[in-house]
Amino acid sequence: MIAPKFHVKKNDLVMVVSGKERGKSGRILRVLPEKEKVIIEKINFIKRHARPHGKQRQGGILEKEAPLHLSNVMLLCEKCNKPVRIGHRVVEGSKKARYCRKCGEILDK
Numbered sequence: 001m002i003a004p005k006f007h008v009k010k011n012d013l014v015m016v017v018s019g020k021e022r023g024k025s026g027r028i029l030r031v032l033p034e035k036e037k038v039i040i041e042k043i044n045f046i047k048r049h050a051r052p053h054g055k056q057r058q059g060g061i062l063e064k065e066a067p068l069h070l071s072n073v074m075l076l077c078e079k080c081n082k083p084v085r086i087g088h089r090v091v092e093g094s095k096k097a098r099y100c101r102k103c104g105e106i107l108d109k
């Protein structure tokens with residue numbers, strides 16, 4: 001079960017609202033529920049030194065997205081083009097969808 005504090009999920013478009021990556025936006029590649037972190041496409045790159053491994057892999061510097069804490073990201077509304085507060089509403093009878101509280105746009109499609 002996903003805890004309610006997880007306001008975002010995979011493939012959501014989010015914006016970083018604090019930290020050094022503040023103001024950047026991207027899609028969520030992965031959610032790490034046990035760590036309360038998310039990995040966002042092309043954000044928060046870290047350089048890692050990779051050791052040569054076996055014969056086929058070369059050593060060198062690898063760049064990889066590092067997870068960011070959930071509290072540092074907010075869902076981005078494409079219509080408002082800014083991070084917004086979201087609400088929940090029931091659509092199509094029973095499906096729960098998140099919507100932008102500002103413009104009313106449904107963010108779950």
Ligand SMILES: [Zn+2]
Binds near residue numbers: 078079101105
């Ligand atoms: Zn909006």
